Amino acid sequence: MRTVRGKRMAAIGVTGAVALFVAACGEAPDSANEGGDAVAKDFKACMVTDTGGVEDRSFNASAWQGMNAAVEAEPAVEVHVKESGSEADYETNLTGFINEGCDLIVAVGGLMGEALTTVAADYPDQRFAIVDAYLPDSPNVFSMEFNTAQSSFLAGYLAAGHSKTGKVATYGGLKIPPVTIFMDGFAEGVAYYNETKDADVEVLGWNPETQNGSFADSFEDSGKGKSLTENFVSQGADIIFPVAGKTGMGTPTVTQGDDALDSIWVDLDGCESAAEYCEEFLTTSEKNIPDAVSEAILAARDGGPTDGHTVGTLENGGVSLSTLREDIDPELAAEIETVKEAIISGDIEIKSEVQPVAS
Structure with a gap:
C-alpha cells in the first residue's frame, strides 16, 4: 500500500462533466434510466459500444456516462445500449437499433467509422452520431472528436518532471489515430520538458517520428497490459501511460x-x-466525452442539424488533465499550467499529424 497518496491537489483545467460517474457503468442494462415514472418519454437515444463495453472504465464508459447525463438533464429522454463483442457486431448492432425505433444512435469509437458510413448511407433518414471520428460525407452523422494530443502533452511534461529514473513509457490498445494521438502528445510533452530543462528523459513504447511502438492489439486484455507494463519496468521506466x-x-x-x-x-x-x-x-489525460454525447443527444431532441463536427480542445474544455495527485511538486504543477496556456495561445505547437481540425 502507498503511504502518501489518496488526496488530490488543485485541478489543471478540469471539466465539470467527470464529477459524476454514473453507477450504470456496471452491468449494461437493456434500457437505462427510465427517469421518473410520471415523465413521458419522447426521445429514444441508443448507444453502440466498441469492444470493451461500458465497463471498460475508459471511452465506452465515458460515453455511457454522457448518455445518462442527457437523461438527468431531460427526463423525457430514454437511453439504451448494445455492447459490441467484436468489430463484426458493429453493423448488426447499429441496424438493430434502427429496427427498434431509436431517434438517435451513437457509435462509440473510431473503429466504427466504416460500418457507420455504410449503415448511414443505407438509412439516410436516421440520425446518428459518432465519437472519435469525422464522417464529412455522411449528412446524417454528427461527429465528435477530441484533440487529446494537447492534454497528453501536459501528461508527458508531468511524467518527465516527476520521473526519478529518467525513463517513462506508453503503450496502446490498437494502432489507430484515436490511440496514437495520445501517444504522440505524451512523447512531445516529454521532449518539450527535455528541451526546456536540458534533461534527457527517455520515452519507451512510442516513437512519434517513425510512428512505431508497443501495442496490446486489444482493448480488453488486462493481462497483456500487465505484461507490457512489467516489461517497461524491467527496462527502468517508473511512470506508465496506457492508452x-x-x-x-x-x-x-x-x-x-x-x-x-x-x-x-x-x-x-x-x-x-x-x-x-x-x-x-x-x-488522467481526459477527453470530455460525457458532455459531448449529452449535448449531442439534447441537440438532436431539439431538432438540431443532423450533421456537424465538434473538436474538444484545452481551450474549450473538451480535453484536460484531471486533478493532480497530492504529491506532485507545486512548482511542476505551476509549470504545467503555464504550458497549458502556451498550447492554447499557440506559442507551443504540437506536431502530431493525427490531430483533428474543426471544420
Whole structure:
C-alpha cells in the first residue's frame, strides 16, 4: 500500500462533466434510466459500444456516462445500449437499433467509422452520431472528436518532471489515430520538458517520428497490459501511460505493488472510473466525452442539424488533465499550467499529424 497518496491537489483545467460517474457503468442494462415514472418519454437515444463495453472504465464508459447525463438533464429522454463483442457486431448492432425505433444512435469509437458510413448511407433518414471520428460525407452523422494530443502533452511534461529514473513509457490498445494521438502528445510533452530543462528523459513504447511502438492489439486484455507494463519496468521506466481501454487496467495492478512506480490514465478520470487504483494515477489525460454525447443527444431532441463536427480542445474544455495527485511538486504543477496556456495561445505547437481540425 502507498503511504502518501489518496488526496488530490488543485485541478489543471478540469471539466465539470467527470464529477459524476454514473453507477450504470456496471452491468449494461437493456434500457437505462427510465427517469421518473410520471415523465413521458419522447426521445429514444441508443448507444453502440466498441469492444470493451461500458465497463471498460475508459471511452465506452465515458460515453455511457454522457448518455445518462442527457437523461438527468431531460427526463423525457430514454437511453439504451448494445455492447459490441467484436468489430463484426458493429453493423448488426447499429441496424438493430434502427429496427427498434431509436431517434438517435451513437457509435462509440473510431473503429466504427466504416460500418457507420455504410449503415448511414443505407438509412439516410436516421440520425446518428459518432465519437472519435469525422464522417464529412455522411449528412446524417454528427461527429465528435477530441484533440487529446494537447492534454497528453501536459501528461508527458508531468511524467518527465516527476520521473526519478529518467525513463517513462506508453503503450496502446490498437494502432489507430484515436490511440496514437495520445501517444504522440505524451512523447512531445516529454521532449518539450527535455528541451526546456536540458534533461534527457527517455520515452519507451512510442516513437512519434517513425510512428512505431508497443501495442496490446486489444482493448480488453488486462493481462497483456500487465505484461507490457512489467516489461517497461524491467527496462527502468517508473511512470506508465496506457492508452488501451480495459487492457490498460493491467498497469495499475503492477504499479500498486511498488511505491516507486506510477501511472497516468486516459479518457475518464481514473479516480472516478477506477477508484480502487486512484493512488496509482498521477492524473488522467481526459477527453470530455460525457458532455459531448449529452449535448449531442439534447441537440438532436431539439431538432438540431443532423450533421456537424465538434473538436474538444484545452481551450474549450473538451480535453484536460484531471486533478493532480497530492504529491506532485507545486512548482511542476505551476509549470504545467503555464504550458497549458502556451498550447492554447499557440506559442507551443504540437506536431502530431493525427490531430483533428474543426471544420
